[in-house]
Amino acid sequence: MSGARVVTSYLRSMRRTARLAAVLARRAGAGDAGGGAGWTRAVRTAAGAATISLALVAADHIYNEKRFFKAVRLGNLQEIRRQVEAASSEGRKGREGGADRRHSLGWTALMAAAANDQPAAVAELLRLGARPDLQEQYAGASTAAAAAGLHPLEAMQRREEEFCGGMNARASFLGWTALHYAALADSPGAARALLQAGADPTARDHAGRRALHYARDPSPARDLIVQHTLRWEQAAAAAAAEERRRFPLEQRLKQYIVGQTAAIEAVAAAVRRKENGWADEDHPLVFLFLGSSGIGKTELAKQLARYMHREDPAAFIRLDMSEYQEKHEVAKLIGAPPGYVGHEEGGQLTRALARRADAVVLFDEVDKAHPDVLTVLLQLFDEGRLTDGKGKLIECKNAVFVMTSNLAADEIAQYGLQLRREAEARAAARAASAAPAASDNHVITDAQTAAAGGAAEGMEGGGESESLEVSRHFKDSVVRPILKRHFGRDEFLGRINEIVYFLPFSRQELLTLVQLELSRWAEQARARHSVELRWEGGVLGALADGYDVHYGARSIKHEVERRVVNQLALAAERGGLPRGCAVLLGAAAGRLTLAVRRPHQTDFQPLDLAAL
Incomplete structure (x- = not known):
């Protein structure tokens, strides 16, 4: 609150105190003929009243968390403004502004206003500077209580009294935004105010769900969120297309991957088909990366996820398949069936895909997995969907699946070295032809000298000027029999879009x-x-x-x-x-x-x- 308003409030309180003191003095004087004792009592009473008045004025301008969030619940705009001004005047450096002051258990006032269907309070908080895309930090009563040093019952009570009484206080709302709460509360007024203030309808909570997931169908709030979601997706798609045009995938990958030009081009071509709508939409994109250890297979998958999903850590899922060598470990992948230990936890893969169904999933060293695990992967690759242990169907046709394997690594390495030697021989032949025997006067031009030097550099670089391509004969007669002998099924290999070969370094x-x-x-x-x-x-x-x-x-x-x-x-x-x-x-x-x-x-x- 400004200094002028504080002074004005203080003067009003003092005038009230003076009038009270005068009344008390007259009454005390009338009741005491001498007047001395009565006047003393009157002065003491007036002083006490002044002290109380000053305390009330001071308390009126100190931030009170409980009063703030109860005012938000009830839509008391005057008290909201008073508390925001008090919080702002404290000026706590490095924390949110007054309107964004978080509750000690993790939520903001804007979230509470949206959850309680208070559009006027939402609009007022936005006007006072609240940011619409802050994310919830309340992860359930037990977790929140442990972090705040409270008993879980006390955390539940405060959640109900100072946030919203109609929601499960035991559940985790981690990562929710105010728009998520507006969708759940079916509040079109709150949703409209948030969206007009720039709230992102595509923002995901900790479970990977957008606000649209929690909206009733049909409802005005849902229709409003759908409209804005389409606009955001179209704008994001246009921006991504422009970035791909200016900064192609091959260029991005070559910044982080040494060599492997053929592998990068094969992956980039397949991803480009998918992103531009020239791929089979009924099946996900599946790669098998083959080559020696330490050659760049895992790093290429990581960089692919970074390119496609803008550094989102949830968009890259890595599973070490050496942990799935036993039959019973299928349950660890998709979740245990009902009645078994760990049923509620879900599977590592299904839980991650439920959070982000368009992720890049890396199955590292897939050749070490049990055949029953490969059966699960076959369903995943064939139908683009997976049923977890709870019977829930997870659609993941937009995901990209990458498997790595050291199968046929020795054969591929030897073949790659042979290709390198052949490329060096061709480079040497070009160098010799670029510097023919001198004419009668044995004069060699500068151009011939430069050509010979360029050919020599090509030899030192292992024939980098010439693209090394694995022949169809080598793939069919050497590599495929090894893969078929290990995996034992043609249908599994048939669901792989691209088998990518990583050759030895030049x-x-x-x-x-x-x-x-x-x-x-x-x-x-x-x-x-x-x-x-x-x-x-x-x-x-x-x-x-x-x-x-x-x-x-x-x-x-x-x-x-x-x-x-x-x-x-x-x-x-x-x-x-x-x-x-x-x-x-x-x-x-x-x-x-x-x-x-x-x-x-x-x-x-x-x-x-x-x-x-």
Whole structure:
């Protein structure tokens, strides 16, 4: 409340107190002939009345949580304004504004107004600055009571008295917005005010449900939410299409995935068909990623989820299928049937898909799963739906399913190395043809020299200028028999839209991986130890020689740790790397060397770890 209003209220109270004191004085004087004792009593009474009046004025301008939320429940706009002004005057730094002051158990006044069908209170709170898309933090009486240090019965009582008496206080409303409550309360007035203030009708609660899920059908509130939901979805689709046009999926994935150009293009093409309406809408999109360990299969699935769902963590579901090797573990996937232990908890997959039915789901190392688990996946891939242990049907035709496997990894690795060698041979042949035998005067032009240099770079990069494509013969005669022998059913393989092959890294890709790994360690050295880490060009090649085709990028990671980080840690332990120094990595005869430039020195000095 402003200072002028506080002073005005105080003066009114003092005038009332003065009039009361005068009356008491006259009565006291009339009752006492001497007048002295009576006047003393009158003065004391007046002073007490003034003290009470001041206390009332002060209390009237102090935020009171209980009064605030009860006023919101009843739609008392005057008290709402008074409490918001009192909360704002407190100026608690780093917290919500006055209109967004949360109840100690997690909800906001805007949520309470919507839940109690108080459109006028909703409009007033929005006018006072309440934000329409804040999310509920009340996760049920037990959880809320534990967080607030209360008894669950007390939390339930406060939820009923200071929020809404018509809702189950034991249930969790985590992630709900005011629009969710307006839909549940079937309050078109509250919904209209929220939507006009910019509330997002596509916002999801912790269970992955929009406000529309809780609206009655039919109802005016539902019709209103449907209209705004369509507008938001159309605007979001247009924005996504424009972003895809300016920033294609291939470009996004190549920022995070080293190499694997053919795999990225295959995935991007399938996703593009789905996003633009050129795919079978009755079945979900299913991939099988094949290749050695540490080659980028899991990372590609993660980046695909990030691209499609804008960093939403609930939109990427990862299940390690090595945890489903036994028959009874099907229940862990879809939930136990009624009457069994854990029935109420649901399954890991069904629970996650119920929260986000259009997620990217990764079945890691699917070849390790029990055949009964594969039967469940077959139903999922074939019909785009899944029935959980409770009998509830979950539609997930818009999901993207990615399976990874190391089946045929050795065959694919050897075939990929053969492709690399053939590409290098073709690059060498092109280099030779670009630099033909000199003419009679043996003059070679600058253009021929540049062409030869470009071909040599192509050889060093493993033929990156030429796309490496897995032949149909290799797929049908080598890989497919291995898959069929393991999975034992053609219908399972027939539901896979794309089998994506991840080939071994080329030489240039290995150098890039080493560069990235060294850069990561250089950043850690700078942040943790104030040590600057540098390296010469030969270091990249020496570390790239430690590549193991069976372990992929992990072999590079381990090589850097073994040959570089171990030396740095030993040097630091022996006092050879003071804070503020710089370290230069070099390579000589395949061995890595360290040179240190201490603070206030200009040159690097070789570091002999044995002498420290």
